[in-house]
Amino acid sequence: MSPYIIETGGLTRSYGDICALKPLDLQVPEGEWLSVMGHSGSGKSTLMNLVGGLDRPTGGTLQVGGENLLALTEDGLARFRRNFVGIIFQQHHLVPYLTAIENVMMAQYFHSMPDEAEARHALERVGLGHRLKNRPGELSGGEQQRVCIARAIINSPKLLLGDEPTGNLDHKSTIMVMELLKELRGEERFTVIMVTHNQDVAAWGDRTIHLDDGMLVREERMNCQ
Amino acid sequence: MNRRRWLLHLVMGAIAHRKGRALLLLSVLAMASSLATALGIVSTSMEKRVAEEVRKYGANLVVTPEASRLDIGSGGLNFGVVSEPAFLDQGQIDSALAKSGVRAEHSYQLRGALHWKERDLMVEGVNFSDIRRLFPWWQLKGSWPAEGESVVGNDLATRYALKPGDSLELVGKAGTVRCRVSGIVTSGGEEDGQLFVSLLNLQQALGMTGQLSQVRLMVTAGNDGIKKSAAVLQQLLPGTKVSEVRQTAHTSEGLLTKVKLLMVMVTAVVLISAGSSVTGTMSTTVLERGKEIGLMKAIGGTRREVMLIFCGEAALLGIGGGIAGYLLGSAIAHFITRTVFSASAEFMPHYLLVSLGVSLFLALLGSFGPMVSVFRLDPVRSLRGE
Amino acid sequence: MIAVKLIPHLLAALCLLLVLLRCFASRRKSVLLTSVCGLSAGAFTVLLLRSMPVVSPYLLLKSLLGVGFLALWGVSVAVNYRKNAVALDKNEGGIVSSVAALAGTLLAAFAAGGIAIAKLSDTALATFPPVLLLLVVVIVAVIVGGGATFLEKQLSPRVTITPVGMVVAVVALLLFSASSILRLDLFSPLSMKVMKGVHDLVHQSMESVLIPDHVFVRPVVWKYIGFLFGKEVGFWGGMVIWFTPPVLIALAVSSRKLPSVGHIRQGAQRRKLLAGALREQRLQLLLPLFSLCVLAGAAYQSSFPTVEYWDPKPIPVVANEGGMIILPKKGDILLEDGKIHKYLFKQKEREARFFVLLTPDGQLTVDLDACAICKPDGYGQAEGSVICYYCKTLIPLDTVGKPGGCNPVPIPFTVKDDAVVIDALTLINTWGATVQATTRVKEGGK
CATH class of the missing domain: 2.102.10 (Rieske Iron-sulfur Protein)
Known part of the structure; x- marks a missing residue:
């Protein structure tokens, strides 16, 4: 068994003539918190989408959790996502007509079957025990992001992906969300890959890689955590 | 919670979220399916009605005096007309039948007005044994009459509160008929409004011995045979008119086919326009929800599962529209048959299936195309809102 | 004409082989071989017995069907009575021994082949020379076997068939196939037996209870007793006996305990297990419900036979x-x-x-x-x-x-x-x- 949960070799992704990701070799050991930094257009979101099975690479190898993502069919990828990955979006992407708890149950539905008690428990863990029946429109940005986190962790994923999770939040909410993620990671022991352009947010991770123009330019290890 | 219940809950939530659009879709679906239902019910009822009219004349030839007219299916008959026109001569008919060699069951009938309790009653003189043979569908409450007894049509019996066992005294120009009511007949035709007494009694009472107003014949032969028999009899019976009952049925059937064709065309036009409007509405809805679809895929829904949610929505709308359409369509059909054809439409539950089918078909067809195009998109791009 | 007559029977045989192949998936090859042999052997036997005046092939087939139906009853009662003790409704390869599996396959295929050939009258078959006939029978059996194998490959591997599901489907398909042949049909004789039984019972009890005459019994009561004398009692009684086994099996499947998940701490894992078990259960309900439909079809065919009778107008x-x-x-x-x-x-x-x-x-x-x-x-x-x-x-x-x-x-x-x-x-x-x-x-x- 490889000690790495993610292993890429010469991973590329191009859209027509534009090469979003130049050949990239990356290893992520299990349980690591990896921050990915770069300007917009540097290929960091592309990397995250590839690793999360949302997109397919155009070349190279990609192993996530021992699964060769290049070999999976469309439905196979969907099954991989539901069992293995939790995703937190910058735009939250909550279903507007469902309440907070129902949004969490949606993830349960695709994974196996809805379980209301468990969903409630998950929302209580992110501190939203009092807003179960509110729709996304009635929640603040920070609260919405916490619903999103509850939804991402409800199926006990091995890999948690954050695509600028704090991009739309003010400073206070950002700290709250990051604290929460750290706490949850302590309990659930999932691997985190977080895309951000904020130095302070990146500093929460164990390791930061910098991408520029689709290439890995710098890597730094945080020792303070 | 169980998966199926959750799915239903989800779909209901989605529909409730876009109430206006759902209502629009529902009404379009309901309208289209109600039209299909209404036209279906109307044409079936009409078909049945025509079949009944044909059946009513178990006899396939009718001999009438040239002057008098034969009305088929209309209940009202002018009293004045009956007394004036020519009559048939029983002896002439008998000899013609014998001479022609046509094998036919016959029923001699004489129609006339008799006076009873200060009003005129339409009385038909018949031989009851002939009636039993030629009109087997007569539903008789009570018993078939014996000598000196009579049968009352259902409507007449209700109007004058007559029941089996009552005695009647009917006064005519030349005599009086005394008889007892032995039974009440329901045939669904003009018989319901008439009183039947024995032919001989009526002829005596009216002073018209040996005279008839019409003869109904049941010729046992094939289609050509009937025509031939009619021709033979016509030659032997000058001054009368021998007509085939089928002819009238044929004309109404022809008319019915034309009406049905028109109905089918109208339905097709309505269904096509409703279909395109459903497609338009559905496609904007689905495109609007591209992000939702992308999200569902991103959190692990396979294409089939996501499709199921959206098809479920369309199907639910389709079922709602179908049921509403059935109710509306039945009401319309009732209204149409009542006002236009002055007949009552029957309750036809199996048209619920037709209505549901039409509505579901439109809803699913309308949402199918846009959905496929959206489902081809990969989750990343649909989430970004492209 | 012959081909058209045979289509429903061949379809039934195809479904039957499909079910057998999927149920004994680990012994696919031997099951396929056995069933093709069984089909041909059944057809041969019927042809042979029909040419001899002594033994009636119909009796043989009919008793085979009767035994099958009784076995179905037995199985359906057993799975209810010893719900979790009997492992018949679990899909594990080793439960049915190799010999039993092949013997069952042989019998089922034998019956299917026999029924199919019994549909054809002697006069229709007389046009073929015997050797050609035997050859055609074998070829058809091979085609059916090949078709079943092909379909089984297309079927999603998640669909598994338990021995109980197999038994109910096989018996239902055989009964359906037989119901279109007057002399092999079981439903009509069954309802007839029920009717006669009830009539006798009512008669006997009335005589033994010594009701002197019906003047003492109210007309309403007579209406009920009249119902017992009617044809309907046979029909409905037959229906009950006919449909109970698949219903019992469906009940047994749906009332089976779900796996205990209390000890699993992680919610996601717990849900996954439960959802999997529920899906499995639903899949296993499929065959009993399918058999119910097939049996309904059989009862319908038996009540409204499509055989053309010579019945001149008086x-x-x-x-x-x-x-x-x-x-x-x-x-x-x-x-x-x-x-x-x-x-x-x-x-x-x-x-x-x-x-x-x-x-x-x-x-x-x-x-x-x-x-x-x-x-x-x-x-x-x-x-x-x-x-x-x-x-x-x-x-x-x-x-x-x-x-x-x-x-x-x-x-x-x-x-x-x-x-x-x-x-x-x-x-x-x-x-x-x-x-x-x-x-x-x-x-x-x-």
Whole structure:
């Protein structure tokens, strides 16, 4: 068994003539918190989408959790996502007509079957025990992001992906969300890959890689955590 | 919670979220399916009605005096007309039948007005044994009459509160008929409004011995045979008119086919326009929800599962529209048959299936195309809102 | 024509092999071989036995079907009675031993092949030379086997079939296949047995309870007792016996305990396990429900058979001055062509329906178109027998003309100058007596 949960070799992704990701070799050991930094257009979101099975690479190898993502069919990828990955979006992407708890149950539905008690428990863990029946429109940005986190962790994923999770939040909410993620990671022991352009947010991770123009330019290890 | 219940809950939530659009879709679906239902019910009822009219004349030839007219299916008959026109001569008919060699069951009938309790009653003189043979569908409450007894049509019996066992005294120009009511007949035709007494009694009472107003014949032969028999009899019976009952049925059937064709065309036009409007509405809805679809895929829904949610929505709308359409369509059909054809439409539950089918078909067809195009998109791009 | 007749049977055989192959997926090859052999062997046996006058192949097939149905009953009761003890409804390869699996496959395929070939009449088969016939049988069996293998490959590997599901589907398919053949059909005889049983029971109990006469019983009660005497009781009773096994099996499957998940701490894992078990359960309900539909189809086919009966319209006849009905043997109608010829005799208000038939042993016979026990619905002629429309009993042509049971009531007649002469009075009186007796039973009197 490889000690790495993610292993890429010469991973590329191009859209027509534009090469979003130049050949990239990356290893992520299990349980690591990896921050990915770069300007917009540097290929960091592309990397995250590839690793999360949302997109397919155009070349190279990609192993996530021992699964060769290049070999999976469309439905196979969907099954991989539901069992293995939790995703937190910058735009939250909550279903507007469902309440907070129902949004969490949606993830349960695709994974196996809805379980209301468990969903409630998950929302209580992110501190939203009092807003179960509110729709996304009635929640603040920070609260919405916490619903999103509850939804991402409800199926006990091995890999948690954050695509600028704090991009739309003010400073206070950002700290709250990051604290929460750290706490949850302590309990659930999932691997985190977080895309951000904020130095302070990146500093929460164990390791930061910098991408520029689709290439890995710098890597730094945080020792303070 | 169980998966199926959750799915239903989800779909209901989605529909409730876009109430206006759902209502629009529902009404379009309901309208289209109600039209299909209404036209279906109307044409079936009409078909049945025509079949009944044909059946009513178990006899396939009718001999009438040239002057008098034969009305088929209309209940009202002018009293004045009956007394004036020519009559048939029983002896002439008998000899013609014998001479022609046509094998036919016959029923001699004489129609006339008799006076009873200060009003005129339409009385038909018949031989009851002939009636039993030629009109087997007569539903008789009570018993078939014996000598000196009579049968009352259902409507007449209700109007004058007559029941089996009552005695009647009917006064005519030349005599009086005394008889007892032995039974009440329901045939669904003009018989319901008439009183039947024995032919001989009526002829005596009216002073018209040996005279008839019409003869109904049941010729046992094939289609050509009937025509031939009619021709033979016509030659032997000058001054009368021998007509085939089928002819009238044929004309109404022809008319019915034309009406049905028109109905089918109208339905097709309505269904096509409703279909395109459903497609338009559905496609904007689905495109609007591209992000939702992308999200569902991103959190692990396979294409089939996501499709199921959206098809479920369309199907639910389709079922709602179908049921509403059935109710509306039945009401319309009732209204149409009542006002236009002055007949009552029957309750036809199996048209619920037709209505549901039409509505579901439109809803699913309308949402199918846009959905496929959206489902081809990969989750990343649909989430970004492209 | 032959191919069209065989299509439903071949489809049933195809489904049957598909179910067997998926159920014994670990022994696919041997099961396939066995079933193809079974199909051909069943067809051969029926062909062989039909050419010998001694043993009836129908009896063999019918008893096989009967045993199958009883076995289905046994299995359905067993899975309910020992829900979790009996491992029959779990899909584990080792439960059914190799020998049992192959033996069961052989029997099922044998029956399927036999039934399919029994559908074809001797005359239809006579056009083929025997060797060619055998070759065709084997080729068809191989095609069916190949088709089943192909379909089984297309079927999603998540669909598994338990031994119980296999048994119910196989028996249902066989019964369906048999239901279109009068002599192999089980449903009609079953409902007939139920009807007779109930009639006897009611009769016996009334006599033993010593109800002196029906004047003491209210009319409402008589209506219920009348129902017990009706045809419906047989039909509904038959339905209950017919449909109970798949329903019982479906109940057993749906009431099976879900796996205990209390000890699993992680919610996601717990849900996954539960959802998987629920899906499995739903998949396993599929076969019993499918069998229910198939059995319903069988009952329908049996109640409204598509066999074309020879059933001529009764021809009105009159008696001469001497009160005799004279039917010339060779007039418009050839009386001695081995078919039934129906006549209708009317005298004033009374009428009688009767038929003339030349039985296979060369005897002319004149009988009422009614029997001594049923409502006078009349008879139709199928191959080798006449059938009573009311109770669907088949009466071999050889025994027509003999009194008793549901046989047509014979009428005395003489043959004079190449004509059949019947006494009109005797005829009309016999008809009157018979019909009066049988309609009284129907109306619930004693």
